[in-house]
Amino acid sequence: MFDIFDQPWTLLIAGIVVWLALLVIHGDSRLWWQSHLVIFLAVAIFAVDFLVEAGLFKISKALTIIIQATLALAVAVLLTLQIIHVIGVYKRRRWQWLLPIILVVAAFGLDFVVHTDLEKINTLINTAIKAVEQENCDAIEALISANYSDSYHNTKDDLMYHCRDLLSEPLAEKSKKMGLKIEISPPKAAVTLTVIIHFDKQRHAYREIKPFVILKIKLDLQREQDNRWLINRAEILEIDRQPVKWRDIR
Numbered sequence: 261m262f263d264i265f266d267q268p269w270t271l272l273i274a275g276i277v278v279w280l281a282l283l284v285i286h287g288d289s290r291l292w293w294q295s296h297l298v299i300f301l302a303v304a305i306f307a308v309d310f311l312v313e314a315g316l317f318k319i320s321k322a323l324t325i326i327i328q329a330t331l332a333l334a335v336a337v338l339l340t341l342q343i344i345h346v347i348g349v350y351k352r353r354r355w356q357w358l359l360p361i362i363l364v365v366a367a368f369g370l371d372f373v374v375h376t377d378l379e380k381i382n383t384l385i386n387t388a389i390k391a392v393e394q395e396n397c398d399a400i401e402a403l404i405s406a407n408y409s410d411s412y413h414n415t416k417d418d419l420m421y422h423c424r425d426l427l428s429e430p431l432a433e434k435s436k437k438m439g440l441k442i443e444i445s446p447p448k449a450a451v452t453l454t455v456i457i458h459f460d461k462q463r464h465a466y467r468e469i470k471p472f473v474i475l476k477i478k479l480d481l482q483r484e485q486d487n488r489w490l491i492n493r494a495e496i497l498e499i500d501r502q503p504v505k506w507r508d509i510r
Contacts, residue, residue: 275363282356288349291342298338305331313436377444380489381481385453388491389435392457395427405482405492412506419494426509433458438474447483452476452497474500 276299283292305328311317312324319327346357384403391399401420408416439454458472480493496504 269367271363271367275360275367278363279357279360282360286350291345294338294342298335298342301331301335301338305335377446377449377483377489378442380487381442381444381449381451382440384481384489384491385437385440385451385479389437389455392427393432393435395431397424397427403491405484405490408492410493410495410506431457431459439476449481449483449489451479451481453479474498 280295283295308317308324308327308331312319312321346354350357388400388403391397391403397420400423401416404416404419406416408419410419413419413422435455435457437453437455439452441452443450454474454476456472456474459470475496476498478495478497479491481489482492483489496506496509498504499508
């Protein structure tokens with residue numbers, strides 16, 4: 261079901277469309293080319309991050325941040341110039357230009373202020389993946405419900421004992437989501453996650469078997485009384501497209 265809080269991009273796109281429509285109506289060529297440049301630079305900010313994460317653009321994290329900050333500053337400067345131009349030229353029709361600005365501000369405002377169940381679950385998944393990369397069992401434990409159980413572990417303590425044993429030596433150098441399916445029926449949610457795990461070069465599996473595996477796992481989540489989402493069941497479904505269960509991971 262469509263939810264404006266889950267999809268603030270709708271308001272953002274609507275604001276951009278209204279802004280461009282006003283430029284066409286008023287025939288303002290100066291703002292027209294500046295607006296296209298703003299859109300191009302904004303897309304470039306996200307494109308740089310995507311290319312770096314995908315490994316297609318090999319630069320350091322610090323340089324990535326510098327590039328994105330520079331692009332963001334350019335966008336801010338161009339937007340400021342546009343607002344000054346509108347205030348100076350369209351004295352009698354300023355109210356028209358308020359509509360796209362309100363839509364864009366509302367999009368970012370809703371996304372910042374309102375944290376939906378979908379956003380919370382995505383954050384939980386990303387945190388879990390990062391915790392595994394860092395062999396941080398304490399961070400993983402914070403994401404597990406107190407009443408956790410699965411087909412192999414009867415309790416949360418059983419799972420964490422297995423987790424600490426598995427992560428007693430370096431495991432993952434990096435991980436990347438390949439697929440994510442989320443079904444939410446509050447206070448429950450089901451997540452099917454497919455992730456590629458690149459083994460740490462010190463890991464036996466890297467040296468003797470292969471440098472990475474594709475893991476598919478099903479997570480059952482529950483929303484706690486404090487509105488946090490936690491994992492209360494996890495089942496391994498596949499490794500490298502082959503059916504696998506918890507008992508196969510020792």
